[in-house]
Amino acid sequence: MSSSAHLSNSIGVSLVLVDVQNDFLPEGSLAVPSSSKIIPPILSLLSKKKYWASIVVTQDYHPPDHISFADNHEGAEAFKAIQVDHPLLGRNGEGEKIEQMMWPRHCVQGTKGSEIQQDVWAMLANVRQQGEDVVVVRKGDDPKVDGYSGLSDNAYSRFTPFIRYISANHSTAGVQRPSTDIAVVAGLATDYCVVSTALDLLKYSIAVYMPLNCIAGVSEETTASAITKLRSAGAHIFDTHEEVMVAVHAEVERRRGQEGNWMSSFTKRQNVIWKAS
């Protein structure tokens, strides 16, 4: 399929890679258990480069004084939540508060830990060189508030360019790309940034497909509850990326069929009008 076929077919399928960064991988400062298993299937998804309307990569990107780091709060312990000022409504402890999980220092701007995993990054560079649409969305860059979702900070006080970018037809390398109707979401960690990003995409009526072999979570309990939450919100979750691609393909065909049906009923109505006149 040529890239220009995307627009004429009009249904945009995009790949969303959440925080596939060194600090969340083995040997990182906030290593997610079993995270290394996701790299080969993600590379396989990336290799279907012509399939994607856009590839959106989120990157956790914190300043050193970030609110989520346990060592920035006196007496705070990593992996325990505390109450912090709301970024807009907080008043130095007097105004509105929000819950903030304390994390070990991770994904600090400009560090090796903040970089996208090297094989994934090399493949993205290659795909981009071939004229495909790759965009990196940085998040968590405000010291006063964390940002799990690729679309917004945790208090919904400031949005990233993510949704604006994938909601519009746009052109890269001289090729028209459709807006995103369907997103295949993969990355780290299932129970925090993946679930938040996927739920926000669903709010914009973007269908979400997730392969379990391309995601991994911080803890078993929160991962299980994230999956339950995602399923009840309408996300389509499968064991493998192969199963996801089959299901996405069927969904694209179904939607094209619907467009066809709509056209044929429109044509029928036209016929009736012409007969009547």
Ligand SMILES: [Zn+2]
């Ligand atoms: Zn973070």
